[in-house]
Amino acid sequence: TQGAEHVIEASNASRTMLMNLQTQSWDESLLDLFNIPAAVLPRIISSDCHxxxxxxxxxxxxxxITGILGDQQSALFGQSCFEPGMAKNTYGTGCFMLFNTGHDIQPSQNKLLSTLAWQAQGHTTYALEGSIFMAGAVVQWLRDGLG
Structure with a gap:
């Protein structure tokens, strides 16, 4: 849009860790803590809106432009993990597992990240995410380092 719209899609907003998952808006206490004026932040929009x-x-x-979705969240959607309990694993530089928790935020018992998966057709879907940031990158490092 070349700057015509200052927006961020909900799954991407959740990854800033500044969005309150329950209210799906910028968390005022966190903005105050980090001295971030709310006026500089983009408006949070649904994943499927125009x-x-x-x-x-x-x-x-x-x-x-009628749809935006975060990186790993789009893989969860793209691999048809639409129902609670469905999960996907993506391998690349890192390894990322996302588990669809449905319309309820499920706090992790094992230090996984609760995140917003997508907002579509007026409903919000949440997920739990586990990340290993150096998976494929370690294999490449071993290959290149050991010759």
Whole structure:
């Protein structure tokens, strides 16, 4: 949109750790703690809404932007994990497991991250995430380091 809209999709907002998962809005106590003025933050929007159209000169035509989703959340959605209890694992530089917890926030008993998976058709789906940030990268390091 070339700056026409200052928005962030809900799953991406949740990953800033500044969004309150229950209210799905910026957490005022955290903003105060870190001295972040709420006015500088983007408006939180649903995953499936019409955000705007691309700027006319950018791609040769205006194209509607009608969906955004976070990185691992999009993998959970893309692998059809639509029901509570369904999970996916993604392997790359890191390894990321997401577990669909349905419409309720499930606090982890094992230090996993509670996160917003997506907001679609007026409903919010949550997930638990476990991350290993150096999975495939370690294999590459071993390969390159050991010759």
């Amino acid at each position: 955000i705007a159209d691309t700027a006319p000169g950018l791609l040769g035509a205006t194209i509607p």
